[in-house]
Amino acid sequence: MKDRFGAENRRFQYITETGTRLATLYGLEQVTAPILEYSQVFERTLGDDSDVVGKELYSFEDKGGSKLTMRPEGTAGITRALISQKMYADLPQKYFYYGPMFRHERPQKGRLRQFEQFGIETNPLRILDSKSPQDIAVLEGSPLLSNYLSNDSQKRFAFITETLSQLGIPFEINPRLVRGLDYYQETVFEFKSSSPLLGVQQGTVLAGGRYDGLVEKMGGPHGIASVGWAAGLERLSLLLDDTNVPATPRPIVVIPVPDRPPASTDIPATSVFVSDGAALHSHAMNVTKALRNMGLKTEFLHLTNSTSTKSQLPKQLTKANKLNASHAIILGADEMSKDLVTFKNLDSSKQKQCRIEDVIMELAKPQ
Structure with missing residues (x-):
């Protein structure tokens, strides 16, 4: 958690304004959800044995005895909001959001306990996601998930990679890539930076994936396909040179x-x-x-x-x-x-x- 002034604030503003402009060009509308949610919104969706739920949630009881949590990510809250308004009756829905998130992690460069994200959600596995050296060694010798995909999953993944190639978007396939939230399924993805400004451990600046089962898990109807991602503003800000950010107009x-x-x-x-x-x-x-x-x-x-x-x-x-x-x-x-x-x-x-x-x-x- 930190204060921001001057040039750093201008970098954050530039990122959110650029994201808003691009999201609007793609037909997305802005959505705002509360910072505080009932804890079950995250406990039901992120996975009881995930690091986020097990170690990183800021949770407390209010004076009425309700258990509340400061949001650790945006997808679950946005999905809850769309279900409560029954907006799944008129698909597709496309939204973007930005704002502060909270996780009780060890603060370091590019990773804070209060951090900002810009994300998108459309229509609204964690498997062997361990950082233990022993588990990683076992994982290296384990069978690849890509060898056990269903025919539908294989066709869907082939379509995605072919489309990326046709659009001229470079990519690498990592069969061991996982995200730390249990609601993801099918394809997950990350945008990584090799800049020394971030370092190896904090190189991911944007990540997301597909989460078709989340709406149903939260009480909505079955079979709503959903995709979303979020970008970390702190890390993007570290990568921005002040010369890339438009100067504020002189008064x-x-x-x-x-x-x-x-x-x-x-x-x-x-x-x-x-x-x-x-x-x-x-x-x-x-x-x-x-x-x-x-x-x-x-x-x-x-x-x-x-x-x-x-x-x-x-x-x-x-x-x-x-x-x-x-x-x-x-x-x-x-x-x-x-x-x-x-x-x-x-x-x-x-x-x-x-x-x-x-x-x-x-x-x-x-x-």
Whole structure:
């Protein structure tokens, strides 16, 4: 569990926005499920002997005696939500989600106890999934599951691999690949990174599979085919260079400069001032609103209780530079009387008086 600021937050935002854009292109809708679920939602579906249920759940009893669990993954909760709304009556259903998950694991690089996932579910085995060296040695000499597939499973898997080849998507078949959740069946898959930024143990950045029996197991109808996957935002963020993430737009600042200070220094800086100050304040707020309505990031620098109006503008421009603003829109009584603004480029220090409509047109142009 950790705090996020600045560049790291921007990387997470970039990942979720990119995922949302792509999911929308594929016709998926966003779904949101609670962080807290009744414990049986996970205990019934993930497998009693899985590591997640046996060691990693954050579970507790509430004041009413109900056993609740903080979600360790997204699929079971999303499936529960779709069943409760009887949305299986109108198939197919395609959804995406993102948000925090919780597992009591040993924290390390790319693996936290509170972590973020972006996942998809459509229509909504764990076999020898042991990390013991002795079990792994036995597994290496055991028969391959791929040698014991039914005819239907073989045909389905062949169709998947042929489709991947036709789409030009590189893949490797790993007959010993398993996922740690018991509801998976048929094909499971992982996207792995060989980047040293993650290391060998944390190389999986996305994983999922088919889980046809989960809906029925949770009380829904029989025979609903389902596929889903989830990606770990922490690991994707570690792989992202900040140069890949679009920079946040620089703000524009609106600076009202009254001809005289507020009538009383007891009036808070955020209040509407009397006389010319009140009219100027309202006018500057309307200019700010117009810029924001055009989708322009805008900061309003409130009037200060200064005894010298001449000292206000340099202080506000200093504040604008600290905000890394690109432009300043300066408003005084003279500009307001002419229905103009002073438009200042803070990089070049060039400024001019013009109409606010002209400012908006100039700022709205692609940079």
